Amino acid sequence: MSVRIRADLEGIPGYVPGRTIPGAIKLASNESGVGPLPSVAKALESAGELINRYPDNNATSLTGKLAAKFGVDPRNVVVGCGSVMLCQELIQAVCTAEQRVAFGWRSFEAYPLLARTIGAEPVMVPNTASHALDLRSLAEAINADAESVGLVFVCTPNNPTGTTLGADEIEEFVAAVPSHVTVVLDEAYREFAVDGSPDGTRFLTDAHGNPRDNVVVLRTFSKAYGLAGLRVGYAIGHPRLLDAVRAVHVPFTVNSLALAAAEASLDAEAELAERVADVVAERGRVIDELRAAGIEVVDSQANFVWLPLGDDTPRFDEFMTERKVIVRAFAADGARVTISTPADNDAFLSAAREWAAAERA
Ligand SMILES: Cc1ncc(COP(=O)(O)O)c(C=O)c1O
Structure with missing residues (x-):
């Protein structure tokens, strides 16, 4: 005899959180790139x-x-x-x-x-x-x-x-x-x-x-x-x-x-407004720079951007991971990338430009 588990649970894969890899920049979980409000x-x-x-x-x-x-x-x-x-x-x-x-x-x-x-x-x-x-x-x-x-x-x-x-x-x-x-x-x-x-x-x-x-x-x-x-x-x-x-x-x-x-x-609404304004400004910059590099990106009103890469998604994910940038890849749909600090975003943009150049080659 062994413990009886609900049979229907076998079909539930369990939630897969964004990966955390030591030394890599994590842009996979839509977290704030900075700590709590001061x-x-x-x-x-x-x-x-x-x-x-x-x-x-x-x-x-x-x-x-x-x-x-x-x-x-x-x-x-x-x-x-x-x-x-x-x-x-x-x-x-x-x-x-x-x-x-x-x-x-x-x-x-x-x-x-x-x-x-x-x-x-x-x-x-x-x-x-x-x-x-x-x-x-x-x-x-x-x-x-x-x-x-x-x-x-x-x-x-x-x-x-x-x-x-x-x-x-x-x-x-x-x-x-x-x-x-x-x-x-x-x-x-x-x-x-x-x-x-x-x-x-x-x-x-x-x-x-x-x-x-x-x-x-x-x-x-x-x-x-x-x-x-x-x-x-x-x-x-x-x-x-x-x-x-x-x-x-x-x-x-x-x-x-x-x-x-x-x-x-x-009680810190002014601090929040400042943080949000920073993310919104960075979001605009990241979207503009991705488009300038020839990468398709959807207009976003959140603290992340969506790249509808389709079948290229797993390859993009691997390319980014090799460059120590962790994005959130969804099978053959696309990749979601969190907007973080300017330095983190720059690291992502640099890897993304490299990807675009390699794709054109
Ligand atoms: C759309 C949406 N709803 C809810 C949540 C859950 O957020 P939390 O449980 O951290 O409040 C998330 C987290 O990623 C989310 O993206």
């Missing part, structure tokens, strides 16, 4: 004194601060151990194993894995030719068998393509999707969007100002705020939906240091 580093020093105690399981203080920032009631906010755990908890809160989880593809690579973890099948709808999410086709796919769908992820800016969605598109999508389906607007990269694309919180109410209980917005402190290693994200949505998330929450998964750092981050 004032947050100071707050973390004193927070260490608390770690003999369990953290506040309700994240009361941080939740209150987030509620004030977004002008909502604290019941409209829930904090999680990274927004990826909130993705998981949302699926657990609304889906059964018989249901399906929909999303555009490519998108965040954790979505299919998280769905399968509870036994739910993913519904993956291809992106448009210009690498954006195809919300009309996504709505059609959901409506083809609406009862079977519990939740849909809409990632904007989309990981890994960096594309955003317009207000009309999202509004039309939310109206087209049956109201029993939870619509998760995953805005992990929202802070980097400067194209006038809408803030997802506006879709939490309908055109008449009535709250929607099936729309939820996800944000994180991992990206723009530079706290990826501490694991803290949050959801904003209807109390009915978020009470269900609170019901499946694994206690104490958001630790005291994360809570302290996230709170301090919210």
